Amino acid sequence: MDYQVSARKYRPGTFDDVIGQPHVVQTLVNSITTKRIAHAFLFSGTRGVGKTTVARILAKALNCEQGPTGTPCTTCPNCLEIAQGTSVDVIEIDGASNTSVDDVREIRENVKFTPFRGKYRVYIIDEVHMLSNSAFNALLKTLEEPPAHVVFIFATTEIHKIPATILSRCQHYNFRRIARTEIIQRLRHVAAQDGIAVEDRSLTALARASEGSMRDALSLLDQAVAFGGKTINHTDLEVLLGAVPQEHVRAMIAAVTAQDSPVALRVVAQLLDQGHELRAYCADLVEYIRNLLVAVIVPSQQELRGLVETSDEDLRRIVADAKAFTPDQLQELFRIFTHAEDALRFSAHPRFVLETAAVRATRLLLPKEQGTSQPAPKVQVDTPTPRPTAAPEPRRTQPPPPGPKASPSPATAARTSSPVGAPTGQDTMSLRVPAAPDAKGREETRLEKPTAPPSQPAPEISGATSTATTPPTVTLDWERFQEEVATAHPNIAPFLEMGRLVGIEGNLVTIGFAKQATVARAMIEKEDNLRMVAALWQQLSGQPVRLRMVELTDDDPPGPTMAQIRAAKEQEQRLVLFRQARAHPLVKQALEIFGGDLADVRQVSPQKEVRE
Numbered sequence: 001m002d003y004q005v006s007a008r009k010y011r012p013g014t015f016d017d018v019i020g021q022p023h024v025v026q027t028l029v030n031s032i033t034t035k036r037i038a039h040a041f042l043f044s045g046t047r048g049v050g051k052t053t054v055a056r057i058l059a060k061a062l063n064c065e066q067g068p069t070g071t072p073c074t075t076c077p078n079c080l081e082i083a084q085g086t087s088v089d090v091i092e093i094d095g096a097s098n099t100s101v102d103d104v105r106e107i108r109e110n111v112k113f114t115p116f117r118g119k120y121r122v123y124i125i126d127e128v129h130m131l132s133n134s135a136f137n138a139l140l141k142t143l144e145e146p147p148a149h150v151v152f153i154f155a156t157t158e159i160h161k162i163p164a165t166i167l168s169r170c171q172h173y174n175f176r177r178i179a180r181t182e183i184i185q186r187l188r189h190v191a192a193q194d195g196i197a198v199e200d201r202s203l204t205a206l207a208r209a210s211e212g213s214m215r216d217a218l219s220l221l222d223q224a225v226a227f228g229g230k231t232i233n234h235t236d237l238e239v240l241l242g243a244v245p246q247e248h249v250r251a252m253i254a255a256v257t258a259q260d261s262p263v264a265l266r267v268v269a270q271l272l273d274q275g276h277e278l279r280a281y282c283a284d285l286v287e288y289i290r291n292l293l294v295a296v297i298v299p300s301q302q303e304l305r306g307l308v309e310t311s312d313e314d315l316r317r318i319v320a321d322a323k324a325f326t327p328d329q330l331q332e333l334f335r336i337f338t339h340a341e342d343a344l345r346f347s348a349h350p351r352f353v354l355e356t357a358a359v360r361a362t363r364l365l366l367p368k369e370q371g372t373s374q375p376a377p378k379v380q381v382d383t384p385t386p387r388p389t390a391a392p393e394p395r396r397t398q399p400p401p402p403g404p405k406a407s408p409s410p411a412t413a414a415r416t417s418s419p420v421g422a423p424t425g426q427d428t429m430s431l432r433v434p435a436a437p438d439a440k441g442r443e444e445t446r447l448e449k450p451t452a453p454p455s456q457p458a459p460e461i462s463g464a465t466s467t468a469t470t471p472p473t474v475t476l477d478w479e480r481f482q483e484e485v486a487t488a489h490p491n492i493a494p495f496l497e498m499g500r501l502v503g504i505e506g507n508l509v510t511i512g513f514a515k516q517a518t519v520a521r522a523m524i525e526k527e528d529n530l531r532m533v534a535a536l537w538q539q540l541s542g543q544p545v546r547l548r549m550v551e552l553t554d555d556d557p558p559g560p561t562m563a564q565i566r567a568a569k570e571q572e573q574r575l576v577l578f579r580q581a582r583a584h585p586l587v588k589q590a591l592e593i594f595g596g597d598l599a600d601v602r603q604v605s606p607q608k609e610v611r612e
Contacts, residue, residue: 006218010190012053013074013083015061019186020178020214021050027173028054029070032061037068038171040143040152042128044159045175048213051155054175055124056082059090062151063118078118089115095127095156104131104138111142111150120151128154129161136163143169177212180204180309186214187221196225198232200311205234207309209241244271244281246314249288250321256333256361257324264358268351278350282341282357288318289337293330295322336361339551343522352527477540479565484536492529495520499549500561507545509537512552514561525549577601 012018015025024043031037041058043051060072060079072079081087093107107123115121125131131139143152143166154170156162184203191198198221206224210217220241228236238245248267255264271281291308295318298304308315325333340357347353478501486493498520502512513521523529530547537545581587581601591597 006190006194006222007048007215010186010193010218012050012057013060014072015054015057015070018050018054018057019182021054021175024054024173024175028058028061032068032070035068037062037151039146039150040170041154042159042162042167042170042172043153043155043175044162044172045157046177046213047157048210048215048217049175049178050214051175052124052126055153055155056090058153059087059120059122059124059151062120062122063087063089063115068119081117087118089118089120090122090124092124092126095125096130099130099132099135101132101134101138104135108138108142111147114149120149122151122153124153124155126155127157129156129158133163136166140165140169178214180207180212183207183210183212183214183217187217190218190221194225194230196221196230196232198224199234201314202232202234202237204309204311204314205237205241205243209243242277244276244284246284246288248276248281249284250317252285252358253288253292253321255358257321259362261359261362264362265355268355268358272351278354279341279344282337282344282354286334286337286341289330289334291318292322292325293327293334295319296325296327296330332364333361335551336364339518339521342518343525346519346522347526349527353522353525356525481537481540484540485533488536489529489532492523492532495523496533498561499524500552502550502552507543508548509545510548510550512550514552521549521551574601577603 015029018025041055043055045051057072060074060082061070062068063078063082064072065076065078066073074080074083078087078089082090085092091110093103111121111123113121146152152170154162154166159172159174184200184207187198187203187206190196191203202224206217206220209220224232224237224240227240235245248271251267252264255261255267268278271278291310294307295304298307301319304319305315308318310318322330336357340353343353344350482493482497485496496511498517499511499513502510504510511524513524524533534545534547537547578598578601581598582591587598
C-alpha cells in the first residue's frame with residue numbers, strides 16, 4: 001500500500017474519534033437520533049480542526065445502511081465509498097475553484113435527482129466563502145427550500161465573508177481550536193502506533209507550533225520523522241521548527257535573577273549568532289514570565305497543571321524559577337518585555353530594543369527580601385570643618401505654589417526639608433517644572449533650598465572634612481525645551497509632545513507616555529533620538545542628564561501633555577478671534593444683513609490684509 005501521511009492515515013472515521021469538538025459532535029448526534037436533520041449546515045473555524053472530517057462523518061451517518069444513525073458502521077458499501085471519496089451520493093466541491101454562477105446552476109439542476117444508493121444526496125462545499133456574490137444569490141432559493149433528499153454542508157475558514165442571507169438559511173457550527181493537551185495526547189497515540197520514540201517536551205513543542213491545528217501537528221510530526229528517523233531528538237526538532245530553545249529563555253530569567261546585565265546581553269548576542277527571530281524569542285519570554293506568575297499565584301500543583309500547558313519536567317523548572325520572584329516583580333518584567341515585543345514591530349534596530357529591555361529588567365528588579373523595585377541612589381555630602389559658635393536659628397521657607405510637582409531626589413528632598421542652616425558657601429538651588437498653564441500658558445513651581453548665613457556653622461557630620469562645593473543652578477522649562485526640540489529636530493518633536501514630564505531624580509529625567517502612545521514612545525526610545533534629546537537637554541540645563549521613558553499609570557499625577565497644551569492654546573486663540581470678529585462693526589452689519597453666522601476666522605499677516 002502506498003504511503004499515507006499521518007493526517008490522512010489517522011483521520012477520524014466516526015463521531016467518537018473526533019477530538020476537541022464535543023459541542024459539535026453532541027449536537028449532530030442528537031439531531032440524527034431525534035430525526036431533526038437540517039437541510040443545510042455551516043461549519044466554520046480555523047484550519048485543521050476537523051470541519052471536512054466531520055462533514056464526511058455526517059454524510060456517513062446519513063447514508064449508512066443502518067441509518068440514519070449517530071454511529072455509522074464504517075463497513076457497509078456506502079460508508080466505504082464515502083471514506084474513499086467515490087460515492088455518487090456525496091459530492092465534494094472545492095469552492096475556491098468553482099466560484100461562478102454556472103457552477104451553482106449545475107448544482108441546482110442536479111439536486112432534483114434522487115440518491116442512487118443511500119437516503120440523501122449530500123453536497124459538501126469546502127471554502128464556500130470563495131463563491132462570488134452572484135453564485136451566492138443563485139444558491140439562495142435552492143438552499144432555502146431544497147428537495148427532502150438533499151443536504152448541504154458548507155465549510156469555511158472566514159465566516160465574516162459569508163453573506164447574512166446564507167447564514168440565516170443554515171445551522172451554524174463554530175469549530176474551536178484544539179487544546180494543546182488534546183493535541184499532545186493524540187500525537188502520543190500516533191507515535192505509539194508507528195513506533196516513534198519522542199520525548200514529552202518534543203510533543204509539547206509540536207503542539208505549541210501547531211497553534212491548535214491537529215492537521216498541522218501531524219504534518220510536523222511526519223516532518224520530524226523524515227528529518228531524524230524513528231527517534232526524534234529534541235534539539236533537532238527545535239532546529240527543524242525554527243523555534244527558540246527554552247535554554248535561552250531560562251538563561252535570560254537567570255540573568256534577571258542574578259541582576260547580571262552582561263550575561264543578558266550575551267544571551268541576545270547568542271540569539272543573533274544562531275539566527276533566531278528576536279520577536280519570536282520575546283514572545284516565548286513573555287509566555288514564560290506569565291507561567292512564572294501563575295506558578296507564584298497558584299500554590300496547588302493540580303490546578304497549576306491545568307493553567308500551564310507544558311510537560312511535567314518543564315513545569316518543575318517553572319516552579320523552581322518562580323521561587324526567586326514576587327508577583328509585583330513578575331508583573332514589572334511582563335510589562336518590560338511586552339513593550340519590547342511591541343517596539344520590535346516598528347524598530348529598525350531590533351537588537352537594541354531587546355538589549356535595552358534586558359538591561360532594564362536586570363537593573364530594575366532587586367532580590368525578594370529587599371522589597372523594592374529600584375535601588376536607592378547614594379548621596380554624598382561634603383561639608384567644611386565645623387567651627388564652635390552659637391547654634392543657628394531655624395529658617396522658614398515659602399511653600400511652593402499649587403501645581404504638578406517634580407519628584408526630587410532623596411538628596412534634594414533632604415536639603416529642602418532641613419530645618420537648620422545649610423553649609424557655608426552653598427547657593428540657592430531652584431528647580432522649575434511646568435504646572436497647570438495660566439493665561440500665558442506658562443506657570444512654574446519653584447523649590448528653594450535655603451542658604452545659610454556665612455556666620456552660621458555647618459552641622460557636624462562624622463568623617464566629612466572637605467570644603468563644600470557650590471552646585472550650579474538647575475533650571476528646567478519644559479515648554480521652552482519642547483520649542484527647542486521642534487526647532488532643532490522637527491522629525492521627533494511631534495512624538496515627544498505626546499509625552500509629559502513625570503519627575504526628576506538627580507540627573508535622571510522621567511518622561512511618561514500614555515498606554516495608547518506606543519509608537520511615539522518607541523520613536524523616542526530609539527538610540528539616536530535619545531542621544532539627540534539628551535544632548536539638547538544638557539545644552540539648555542548645563543548638566544548631563546539621563547532620560548527614561550515609562551508608561552503612565554493611574555498612580556501618576558494627572559496632567560496634560562505638550563500636545564494637549566498646544567491644542568488648548570490654539571482653541572483659546574481661535575475663540576478670541578471669533579469674539580473680536582463678532583465685535584467688529586462691519587462684521588456685525590454683515591451678519592445683520594445676511595442673517596448668517598461666522599463659519600471660520602483666520603489671522604493673516606499685515607502684508608496680506610485687504611485694505612478698503
